[in-house]
Amino acid sequence: MNVILIAVIVLGSIGLVAALILFFAAKKFAVHEDERIGQVQEVLPGANCGGCGFPGCSGFAGACVKAADKGSLEGLLCPVGGQPVMEKVADILGMKAEASAPKVAVVRCNGTCESRPRIAEFDGAQSCRVQNMLGSGETACVYGCLGCGDCVAACQFDAIRMNPEMGLPEVDDEKCTACGACSKACPRGIIEIRLKGLKNRRVVVLCNNKDKGAQTRKACSVGCIACQKCVKVCKFEAITVEANLAYIDAEKCKLCRKCEEECPQNAILAFNFPPRKPKVEAPASAPVASSDSVSDSSPVGKPAAPAAGASQAQA
Amino acid sequence: MKTFHIGGVHPAENKLSAAEPIRTAAIPKQAVFSMFQHIGAPAVPVVKKGDEVKVGTLLGEAGKGLSVPVFSSVSGKVNKVDAVLDSSGTRRMAVIVDVEGDEWEDSIDRSDKLVTMKDLGGITAEEVVNRIKAAGIVGMGGATFPTGIKLMPPPGTKAEAIIVNAVECEPYLTADHRLMLEKPEQILVGIQLIKHAVNCPKAYIGIEMNKPDAIKLLTDLLKEKAAQYPGIEVVPLKVKYPQGGEKQLIDAVIGRQVPAPPALPINVGAIVQNVGTVYAIYEAVTKHKPLIERIITVTGKSVKNPSNFLARIGTPMQQLIDEAGGLPEDTGKIIGGGPMMGRALMSLEVPVTKGSSGLLLMAEKESRRGEVSPCIRCAKCVSACPMGLEPYLLASYTRLKDWDGCEKNDVTSCIECGSCAFTCPSNRPLLDNIRVAKQTVMGIIKARHMEAIKK
Numbered sequence: 001m002n003v004i005l006i007a008v009i010v011l012g013s014i015g016l017v018a019a020l021i022l023f024f025a026a027k028k029f030a031v032h033e034d035e036r037i038g039q040v041q042e043v044l045p046g047a048n049c050g051g052c053g054f055p056g057c058s059g060f061a062g063a064c065v066k067a068a069d070k071g072s073l074e075g076l077l078c079p080v081g082g083q084p085v086m087e088k089v090a091d092i093l094g095m096k097a098e099a100s101a102p103k104v105a106v107v108r109c110n111g112t113c114e115s116r117p118r119i120a121e122f123d124g125a126q127s128c129r130v131q132n133m134l135g136s137g138e139t140a141c142v143y144g145c146l147g148c149g150d151c152v153a154a155c156q157f158d159a160i161r162m163n164p165e166m167g168l169p170e171v172d173d174e175k176c177t178a179c180g181a182c183s184k185a186c187p188r189g190i191i192e193i194r195l196k197g198l199k200n201r202r203v204v205v206l207c208n209n210k211d212k213g214a215q216t217r218k219a220c221s222v223g224c225i226a227c228q229k230c231v232k233v234c235k236f237e238a239i240t241v242e243a244n245l246a247y248i249d250a251e252k253c254k255l256c257r258k259c260e261e262e263c264p265q266n267a268i269l270a271f272n273f274p275p276r277k278p279k280v281e282a283p284a285s286a287p288v289a290s291s292d293s294v295s296d297s298s299p300v301g302k303p304a305a306p307a308a309g310a311s312q313a314q315a
Numbered sequence: 316m317k318t319f320h321i322g323g324v325h326p327a328e329n330k331l332s333a334a335e336p337i338r339t340a341a342i343p344k345q346a347v348f349s350m351f352q353h354i355g356a357p358a359v360p361v362v363k364k365g366d367e368v369k370v371g372t373l374l375g376e377a378g379k380g381l382s383v384p385v386f387s388s389v390s391g392k393v394n395k396v397d398a399v400l401d402s403s404g405t406r407r408m409a410v411i412v413d414v415e416g417d418e419w420e421d422s423i424d425r426s427d428k429l430v431t432m433k434d435l436g437g438i439t440a441e442e443v444v445n446r447i448k449a450a451g452i453v454g455m456g457g458a459t460f461p462t463g464i465k466l467m468p469p470p471g472t473k474a475e476a477i478i479v480n481a482v483e484c485e486p487y488l489t490a491d492h493r494l495m496l497e498k499p500e501q502i503l504v505g506i507q508l509i510k511h512a513v514n515c516p517k518a519y520i521g522i523e524m525n526k527p528d529a530i531k532l533l534t535d536l537l538k539e540k541a542a543q544y545p546g547i548e549v550v551p552l553k554v555k556y557p558q559g560g561e562k563q564l565i566d567a568v569i570g571r572q573v574p575a576p577p578a579l580p581i582n583v584g585a586i587v588q589n590v591g592t593v594y595a596i597y598e599a600v601t602k603h604k605p606l607i608e609r610i611i612t613v614t615g616k617s618v619k620n621p622s623n624f625l626a627r628i629g630t631p632m633q634q635l636i637d638e639a640g641g642l643p644e645d646t647g648k649i650i651g652g653g654p655m656m657g658r659a660l661m662s663l664e665v666p667v668t669k670g671s672s673g674l675l676l677m678a679e680k681e682s683r684r685g686e687v688s689p690c691i692r693c694a695k696c697v698s699a700c701p702m703g704l705e706p707y708l709l710a711s712y713t714r715l716k717d718w719d720g721c722e723k724n725d726v727t728s729c730i731e732c733g734s735c736a737f738t739c740p741s742n743r744p745l746l747d748n749i750r751v752a753k754q755t756v757m758g759i760i761k762a763r764h765m766e767a768i769k770k
Contacts, residue, residue: 120661123684125744129751136404136661211406 036068036092037061043088044078049156051079051179068093079103079193080157080177102196103178105160105171109145109190110206110269112166116141116220132187140219143209145169145190154185173200173272195250200272203253203260205230207267210243217265224267230259316524318553319563322701324734326556326655328525332489332614332621337497339625340638342417346389346629347666348374349401350408353453354460355381360410366393371420371605374410377451383461384451385410388607388627390418402651402658402665412629423604429500430601431543432507443512443600450599451606451669456480456491456559456589457652459670462596465588466512468581475584477509477518478568479593482552482559484523485653488673490610491590493623495522495529498594499536503544505597509588510546518547520590521568523554556655557732561587563701575728591672606669611635615676617643626667632674633663647679655733685742696735696745702728706735710748718759721752727760729753 040061048056054063060078067073073093077100078085090097116139122131128150136142147167152160159175160182162168169182173196183191190208205224209216213225226244238252239259248259248268260268350358358375362368368387375385391414398406419425448463468474479502483491495502506518522530534549550568557563561580562573564587571583580587588596591610598604607628614621619640626635632649636642642663650657651665653673696706704725712720726749735745 120659125747127747127751130744130747133751133754134658134747136400140661142400142404142406 034065036065039092040064040089043081043085043092045080045085047080047156047177047179049080049177049179049181051177051181052077064089064093068095073097079179082177103193104173104176104196104200104202105178105180105182106192106194106202106204107145107151107169107171107190108192108204108206108208109143109168110222110267111139111141111144111220112168112222115222116144128185129187141209141216141223143188143190143211144207144220144223146188150185150187151182151191154181156181197250197253197272198255201255202250202271203248203255203257204269204271205246205248205267206269207245207265210245212244216244222266225265227264229262229264230268233258233262316553317550317567318555319558319566319701321703322699322734323555323557323563324699324737325554326486326737328554329486329614329616330489330492330525331487331616331618332612332623333492333526335489335493335620335622337493337610337623337625338638340627340630340635342389342414342627343630343634344414345394345631346387346412346414346627347399347631347664348385348387348410348412348629349399349666349668350375350385350410351401352385352459352628352668352670353383354458355383357408358382358385360396360408362393362396362410364393364395367391368393368412369418369420370607371423374412377448381461381464383453383463384449384605386451386605386607387412388629389414391415400662400665402660402668402671404661424602426602429504431504432511435601438511438600440512440514443508446600446603447512447596450595450604452592452595452599453606453669454589455591455595455609455669455672457656457670457672458561459668462588462592465586466509468513468586472581473584474513474515474581474586475517476569476586477506477513477515478564478585478587479506479518479520479590480559480561480564480587481520481522481526481529481590482564483526484554484556484559485655485657485673486556487614487675488612488653489614490612490623490672492526492529494590494594494610495526496532499532501597502590502593503533503536503547504601505593505595506547507544508596508600509586509593513586515586516546519568520547520549521552521558521564522549523552523558525554557701557730557734560701560730560732562730575725609667609669609671611667611671612673613639613676614673615643615646615678616681617645617678618676619643628667628669630667631663632660632665632667635667635674636663636676643676643678645678645680646676648677648682650675650677655737656731684744687743688741690741690743693740695738695740699734699738701732701734702730704729706745706749707743709752710743710745713748713752718752718756722756722759726752726756 041058044057046057052060054060064076067076073095082102086097118138119140120138122138124130126148128146128148131137131146131148137146145168149162151169152162157175157177159172160169163170178193180193183193207224209223216223216225224246226241228241230246231239231241236252236254238249240247257270260270356378359378360375362374369390372387373384374387377384389412391412394411394413396410399409401407444463444466452462453459481491481495510518530549530551537544537547552558552567558567565571565580565585573580573583595606608625610623611626612623613635622639624635649660651660654675690707700706709721709724709726729749733746739745
């Protein structure tokens with residue numbers, strides 16, 4: 001009986017002393033984490049994609065709280081969650097969300113198997129990085145898509161797929177969060193994170209070739225030859241030609257599609273526009289509506305009649 | 316029999332053109348001189364469209380830092396100075412010359428007469444190095460490192476052995492072999508010049524046993540004229556790839572191991588020069604001839620006449636193939652260099668450069684890589700790696716983008732010899748992946764250096 005009593009008292013007092021030490025230690029060395037960080041993190045998507053430029057969602061939450069203390073959430077955007085999530089974050093932090101336009105990844109190469117003939121075959125490791133390092137790829141264009149799908153492997157949202165017929169990656173606008181992982185994975189810097197545009201409509205130069213016109217023409221039938229025609233036709237000064245390559249500034253572009261018509265190489269393409277139709281015809285509402293809502297980023301170009309059919313076939 | 320100690324493989328030799336004497340290739344109609352024929356900064360063009368040039372006229376002067384000048388190998392008019400596709404598939408600055416006649420600069424001695432050290436009188440070491448630098452000579456085994464720089468050992472190091480690389484361990488290639496058979500004395504004078512330049516009493520010529528005629532010829536010559544060529548020794552080596560690698564050759568010949576980068580061969584007292592470079596040095600110093608031509612093997616199992624050409628630099632590859640009997644119908648791959656380390660060419664308009672040691676036309680059937688299957692952990696690549704690396708591990712780290720892991724496992728020591736991929740029973744593209752890792756890690760290390768310097 002005595003033994004048990006001693007044991008209980010000894011252990012009990014050790015426990016008590018330890019508890020006291022722990023209690024004071026916890027008080028003394030407590031790490032104060034701003035509870036708002038946790039709250040912000042909860043409303044974030046939790047994809048940890050790094051598209052915001054911070055290491056994971058907790059990193060972004062921390063950055064948001066820090067920025068809020070400084071007085072502005074400017075420059076911070078969760079590309080996956082977009083505006084709704086940023087509004088929630090702003091609510092938690094008692095701020096106003098900066099308006100931001102949604103973005104999307106755009107593959108700036110239209111060198112399909114038809115328009116850009118294969119002049120060689122690469123049978124090494126199937127990776128764009130490797131292919132870009134070892135040589136100039138399978139076509140004569142040293143700027144175009146290599147087609148091994150490093151971007152597809154990099155995407156966490158299943159938003160980019162290789163189209164085996166074209167040999168080019170295709171972005172699913174709905175799924176794309178503009179996190180930029182594909183853009184970073186592309187060794188040739190073809191993929192641009194671009195403004196999604198009004199009603200998802202975009203006019204883009206689908207080319208990355210910085211060679212002179214004659215060389216570009218030899219390599220690809222739809223390459224930008226820097227003829228400057230688009231620059232001249234644009235009323236909004238949205239187009240610039242630098243290093244033999246035209247670029248349309250999405251912020252200045254008013255989506256008039258004049259450049260698309262003017263381009264002799266068909267290097268400028270308009271996405272998600274309703275097919276061009278003579279005005280006399282009654283507006284066929286069904287295909288127009290579907291191409292607006294589905295928005296599978298299939299270019300709806302000049303050939304007005306087959307355009308709707310083509311977009312269906314691709315989908 | 317001497318050889319290097321770690322790893323190595325035995326690819327089929329296929330030295331089809333070993334018995335073919337060196338033929339002089341025709342002067343091309345148009346020659347392309349890339350300003351980027353060497354490691355380091357590209358040369359800077361000094362001619363413009365319409366300029367008249369002669370054989371030996373300076374076309375591009377050495378760029379800043381590590382660089383060498385480029386000379387015209389033909390006479391004629393400059394057609395244009397423009398960026399053209401080179402053999403690696405990138406556009407680089409080049410001077411294109413339309414050929415008219417064959418006029419040489421007066422300063423070049425075109426006679427065949429052997430010039431010995433005695434004829435040169437008391438030429439200083441500095442003068443030798445200066446002439447080598449001015450001639451635009453680079454390592455002609457394929458690495459194209461500026462030779463003049465190699466012959467100026469950094470302070471604190473001393474050359475104790477010159478090793479002449481006459482191994483030619485790449486299958487198919489026979490350019491160095493033929494050169495030794497046809498210009499043995501010139502090579503010996505070249506070796507003397509190098510010895511003189513770096514003040515080193517001892518030189519070795521490393522030759523693999525599959526070239527017994529070259530070994531015999533040089534050994535006999537050295538015996539016969541022992542007084543004239545002192546301190547030079549022929550070292551026969553056991554046949555094993557990649558014995559022509561600088562570090563492997565040093566290990567094989569003098570038994571010293573070069574530590575991991577950034578250590579250089581000179582840190583263990585060795586300077587290695589390819590036999591082609593030695594010949595170019597001879598011509599530059601004794602004949603004032605810049606590096607304007609080189610010997611290149613054009614070969615392949617289906618090639619009608621596998622040949623060794625003395626070709627002007629800038630000659631399009633297509634012309635050499637025509638002279639060797641035309642492009643065989645079954646050609647699947649055309650490789651610049653040897654089959655182990657060479658790279659496939661995208662186009663036959665690519666010109667001969669200072670580093671082109673061979674042109675290999677492979678039949679469709681043999682050029683195909685086998686189907687890739689999973690790694691079976693046989694560790695053949697580990698036993699084959701001459702640098703003692705673990706290729707399977709490095710390739711896995713690369714796939715996982717674990718650059719720290721790559722760096723810790725010494726990916727920068729890789730000499731890209733291709734023994735791992737050659738030996739892999741699963742046909743895994745080990746070297747492809749390791750090359751990516753090596754380049755990435757070297758970039759990371761460089762960035763780190765820059766940051767450290769900034770701080």
